[in-house]
Amino acid sequence: xxxxxxxxxxxxxxxxxxxxxxxxxxxxxxxxxxxxxxxxxxxxxxxxxxxxxxxxxxxxxxxxxxxxxxxxxxxxxxxxxxxxxxxxxxxxxxxxxxxxxxxxxxxxxxxxxxxxxxxxxxxxxxxxxxxxxxxxxxxxxxxxxxxxxxxxxxxxxxxxxxxxxxxxxxxxxxxxxxxxxxxxxxxxxxxxxxxxxxxxxxxxxxxxxxxxxxxxxxxxxxxxxxxxxxxxxxxxxxxxxxxxxxxxxxxxxxxxxxxxxxxxxxxxxxxxxxxxxxxxxxxxxxxxxxxxxxxxxxxxxxxxxxxxxxxxxxxxxxxxxxxxxxxxxxxxxxxxxx
Ligand SMILES: NC(=O)c1ccc[n+]([C@@H]2O[C@H](COP(=O)([O-])OP(=O)(O)OC[C@H]3O[C@@H](n4cnc5c(N)ncnc54)[C@H](OP(=O)(O)O)[C@@H]3O)[C@@H](O)[C@H]2O)c1
Numbered sequence: 001x002x003x004x005x006x007x008x009x010x011x012x013x014x015x016x017x018x019x020x021x022x023x024x025x026x027x028x029x030x031x032x033x034x035x036x037x038x039x040x041x042x043x044x045x046x047x048x049x050x051x052x053x054x055x056x057x058x059x060x061x062x063x064x065x066x067x068x069x070x071x072x073x074x075x076x077x078x079x080x081x082x083x084x085x086x087x088x089x090x091x092x093x094x095x096x097x098x099x100x101x102x103x104x105x106x107x108x109x110x111x112x113x114x115x116x117x118x119x120x121x122x123x124x125x126x127x128x129x130x131x132x133x134x135x136x137x138x139x140x141x142x143x144x145x146x147x148x149x150x151x152x153x154x155x156x157x158x159x160x161x162x163x164x165x166x167x168x169x170x171x172x173x174x175x176x177x178x179x180x181x182x183x184x185x186x187x188x189x190x191x192x193x194x195x196x197x198x199x200x201x202x203x204x205x206x207x208x209x210x211x212x213x214x215x216x217x218x219x220x221x222x223x224x225x226x227x228x229x230x231x232x233x234x235x236x237x238x239x240x241x242x243x244x245x246x247x248x249x250x251x252x253x254x255x256x257x258x259x260x261x262x263x264x265x266x267x268x269x270x271x272x273x274x275x276x277x278x279x280x281x282x283x284x285x286x287x288x289x290x291x292x293x294x295x296x297x298x299x300x301x302x303x304x305x306x307x308x309x310x311x312x313x314x315x316x317x318x319x320x321x322x323x324x325x326x327x328x329x330x331x332x333x334x335x336x337x338x
């Protein structure tokens with residue numbers, strides 16, 4: 001299958017190129033970049049062994065030559081491009097937030113920009129295979145989830161789905177590596193600002209909050225309101241979410257562990273760790289795995305669920321390839337198990 005990656009020079013785009021180069025059913029047709037047009041991608045990322053050259057974006061050319069397209073662009077820029085490709089009958093996975101929300105007003109409120117392709121929101125499927133595999137298999141446009149939402153939703157879905165949480169007691173204390181902010185230069189991600197430092201950011205409200213709330217809300221009949229605080233930690237890649245939730249009734253760790261094991265028993269990429277074990281970001285580095293550790297703090301009556309993913313992998317590029325495999329009828333794990 002001929003595929004193209006639009007925005008291949010970004011962190012998620014380059015990660016996609018790395019995985020797709022090894023995928024047995026895929027040939028990369030075109031990769032695009034604004035700033036590095038006509039440059040080999042191996043000059044920008046020397047670890048990529050390929051002669052692929054970055055092209056300027058030409059939608060017509062891509063639509064003619066590729067049947068499957070990944071867009072790895074900043075939000076707002078994606079929506080126009082995805083709209084044009086969708087009207088040409090292409091299958092698309094968009095890694096930005098532009099098609100993740102059902103309600104355009106929520107997008108406009110949190111992303112501070114009008115949504116130009118509202119009609120496509122109804123057609124886009126949220127690309128979390130563990131919850132929407134069937135719908136993804138029939139979709140032509142998949143909105144790949146955000147990195148924090150992937151980690152948080154997988155950690156909390158079994159509790160919410162079984163209506164075990166008291167009120168609005170969910171607290172997500174999340175940490176991310178610096179690649180989560182993308183490759184563009186900014187003072188906040190400058191080496192001396194980040195190194196030997198840990199800080200919370202967007203404490204009053206991070207854009208991933210409504211995404212997590214909307215998706216968890218689909219698993220229950222009541223509205224979900226969470227408290228979500230992200231932190232920047234001095235590592236390149238990785239997300240660790242420590243989630244706290246007050247339990248409605250007395251539950252012990254063993255019961256909760258069994259609930260999680262049952263919920264994810266068919267899932268090739270979600271691993272529930274044995275009692276007393278909790279994940280670390282290094283365990284999931286460069287893989288499509290999400291590892292989850294569980295305990296109940298019986299003194300406080302709270303469940304503590306800790307999940308770890310690689311933000312560029314299960315949080316972006318490998319999850320996109322998992323979605324492509326589902327959309328195209330390939331083995332779901334194809335190209336994703338090292
Ligand atoms: N980083 C993560 O961990 C992560 C995780 C999940 C989802 N996402 C989402 O995935 C998307 C890509 O993220 P990223 O971290 O890979 O971003 P990034 O490193 O900043 O890369 C952005 C890419 O978009 C291209 N681009 C920027 N403006 C453009 C324009 N006006 N027209 C055409 N191309 C343009 C850039 O090309 P040139 O610079 O070569 O011109 C670059 O290839 C974002 O929407 C992000 O929110 C990121």
